[in-house]
Amino acid sequence: xxxxxxxxxxxxxxxxxxxxxxxxxxxxxxxxxxxxxxxxxxxxxxxxxxxxxxxxxxxxxxxxxxxxxxxxxxxxxxxxxxxxxxxxxxxxxxxxxxxxxxxxxxxxxxxxxxxxxxxxxxxxxxxxxxxxxxxxxxxxxxxxxxxxxxxxxxxxxxxxxxxxxxxxxxxxxxxxxxxxxxxxxxxxxxxxxxxxxxxxxxxxxxxxxxxxxxxxxxxxxxxxxxxxxxxxxxxxxxxxxxxxxxxxxxxxxxxxxxxxxxxxxxxxxxxxxxxxxxxxxxxxxxxxxxxxxxxxxxxxxxxxxxxxxxxxxxxxxxxxxxxxxxxxxxxxxxxxxxxxxxxxxxxxxxxxxxxxxxxxxxxxxxxxxxxxxxxxxxxxxxxxxxxxxxxxxxxxxxxxxxxxxxxxxxxxxxxxxxxxxxxxxxxxxxxxxxxxxxxx
Numbered sequence: 001x002x003x004x005x006x007x008x009x010x011x012x013x014x015x016x017x018x019x020x021x022x023x024x025x026x027x028x029x030x031x032x033x034x035x036x037x038x039x040x041x042x043x044x045x046x047x048x049x050x051x052x053x054x055x056x057x058x059x060x061x062x063x064x065x066x067x068x069x070x071x072x073x074x075x076x077x078x079x080x081x082x083x084x085x086x087x088x089x090x091x092x093x094x095x096x097x098x099x100x101x102x103x104x105x106x107x108x109x110x111x112x113x114x115x116x117x118x119x120x121x122x123x124x125x126x127x128x129x130x131x132x133x134x135x136x137x138x139x140x141x142x143x144x145x146x147x148x149x150x151x152x153x154x155x156x157x158x159x160x161x162x163x164x165x166x167x168x169x170x171x172x173x174x175x176x177x178x179x180x181x182x183x184x185x186x187x188x189x190x191x192x193x194x195x196x197x198x199x200x201x202x203x204x205x206x207x208x209x210x211x212x213x214x215x216x217x218x219x220x221x222x223x224x225x226x227x228x229x230x231x232x233x234x235x236x237x238x239x240x241x242x243x244x245x246x247x248x249x250x251x252x253x254x255x256x257x258x259x260x261x262x263x264x265x266x267x268x269x270x271x272x273x274x275x276x277x278x279x280x281x282x283x284x285x286x287x288x289x290x291x292x293x294x295x296x297x298x299x300x301x302x303x304x305x306x307x308x309x310x311x312x313x314x315x316x317x318x319x320x321x322x323x324x325x326x327x328x329x330x331x332x333x334x335x336x337x338x339x340x341x342x343x344x345x346x347x348x349x350x351x352x353x354x355x356x357x358x359x360x361x362x363x364x365x366x367x368x369x370x371x372x373x374x375x376x377x378x379x380x381x382x383x384x385x386x387x388x389x390x391x392x393x394x395x396x397x398x399x400x401x402x403x404x405x406x407x408x409x410x411x412x413x414x415x416x417x418x419x420x421x422x423x424x425x426x427x428x429x430x431x432x433x434x435x436x437x438x439x440x
Contacts, residue, residue: 001118003044004096006088007032007105008052008081020054022105023061024221027231027319028264031221032058032105033065037321039103040071042114047073048095049105050088052081084193086183093180100175102195107171108230109218117174117211126207128174129155129199131167134214145169145220146196148210155208158199167210169196170218178207235261238318248311248399256311263316270317273309274331280306281338288345291352293412300409303342307402310335335398336374342405343367343421350415362418369425370401373432380432396428 007022022032029037036047051058059075066073076092089102099121101114113130122128131148146169147162148155158169173179179198182205186197202208217237219230235257240249263273280302287299313331317323347363373396401421408417 001044002046002048002096002098002100003039003103004092004100005035005047005049005103005105006085007058008050008078008088010053020057022058027234029320034108035103035105038109038111039114042111043118044101047071048076048092049073050076050078050091052078085195086193086198089195090180090183097177102173102175104171106221107218108221109170109172110216113172113213113216113218120211122174122176122209125176125178126209127176127179127202128209128211130170130172130213131210132170132214133167133212150210153209154206155199155203155210157203158196170213171220238315245397245399247403248397252308252311252399255308256315260312260315260319263312264319270313270322270327271330273313273316274334277306277310278334278338280309281342285341285345288342289348291349296349296409296412300406303402304406307399336371339370339398339401340367343370346405346414346418350418359415362422365422365426366418369422369429372429373425376429376432380436396424
């Protein structure tokens, strides 16, 4: 499906993030890129973007983005970008003879909205507007919103000064070429060159339908308040896996989200974050092996810090659309090395204090149990989600192991920690084997 994105505005109220509205970054990614990637996720494959203010900068960025994503982006220049948005739409008329999706560069939204619209497309000669009927819970100020009055799935009226309304315009429209004729009629009959004017014209003719998308995320990035809210919502929407433990869900991920919110503003890749976390773990292991309590204590906190950072790589990857199968695999490999070295450091610390060969055996059980537990994770997690929702909270992952290492180091109970980890990891592995046998 074709998609037209109006990105020719200046966006003076967002100038804290730059002087070109489409290029204002949200969590490290320009607005226009977020809109395009969201539309791609929804199934759009052919893009047309109207550019105007700072057009050459926007053009250069979009040309690079098209090459990076391997997609088609046709640029349409609007020299009259300061005029009404309906004129921006008319500039692309020659490219859009078939049904198309109409978006703006300053509206962020959940891709499921567009997917739902495609399932319920407008009839020939009509348009379909996504409307949020829950204005009380809207993420934007209704004083600044375009209001919509609907009845039985049809738009009755639209505008910013309606007294009688029951929804908000999300700025997402599935159009047919009839919208261009409606825009011309609105201009000739009412002198209204806005897109809302075209929708009003079609509404009067009974050819403007509304799709209620209440409960789905969308936001108009109109000002700094909306900008901050969008960042908060995007971070909140990055939920962990259903199989996450309580420790991961309520401790590590919230802390990593705070750090990730800062990291996305720098040219740091997820793989670099993974490497930094690994180096922190290696430093922690070295401190454990030194033998003194101050080094052990410091190593425990560095191990905890490395785990928090380890949760950041995935968040940054999703926020900046930099995720890859290789990155996930590399992170898993480095985690296994990191765990082995930290446990070896603890084993060496305990053995230095007491030359008991049993310590070496316990340390070996802790290391091998941790390895096998990680190896069984994929199979077990799939069963946990698909077949065993009643035991969803019961999961021991790397976060539990690192937290036990932290407690053992801080309270100077290294040998006890190795015993606990060896027992817990191996017993949990056996339990998983039994569960997977009975359910696989």
